[in-house]
Amino acid sequence: MVASITGMRPAVSADKVSELLHTSLALRPGDFSVHLHHPEDFLIVFASREIKDRLAGDHFISGPGFSLSLRR
Template identity: 80%
Template sequence: MVATITGTRPTVSAEEVSELLQTSLALHPGDFSIHLHRPKDFLIVLASRELKDHLAGDHFISGPRFSLSLRPWCKLAHAGSGRLEYHVKLELRGIPAQA
């Protein structure tokens, strides 16, 4: 999941995010790990598929000093497109035409 600090965007540490997730979502320290992630603020890696399924969807969590917006990570987020500089002809041998 990706966590973004919302509102006035105070400086927040990974430990503060961890504490908020534990108190708000009833998670335990071994259930997830937190990593700095740009352009969003934090990447949250969950320890199991069950936790991922349990936290599916978007979440908004308010704490005493900051608020978090949680959403599932998407590999296509912030992807760009561009023009390829080279054109390469490729010949494959020994592979059936239906493959």
């Protein structure tokens, strides 16, 4: 899955993206990893196919100071 910063596109770290995914999507530590990825902002790698399938589809998540668009 890829995650893109939307809107004003502030500088956001992979740690901040990870924190937002944990709180917004009820994910636990070890369920996924976040990697810088171009031309998208981040690549999200899930620990299992079950987690990936549970999050199938596009998502838009608003966090403190930035928003993410997630898609396959």
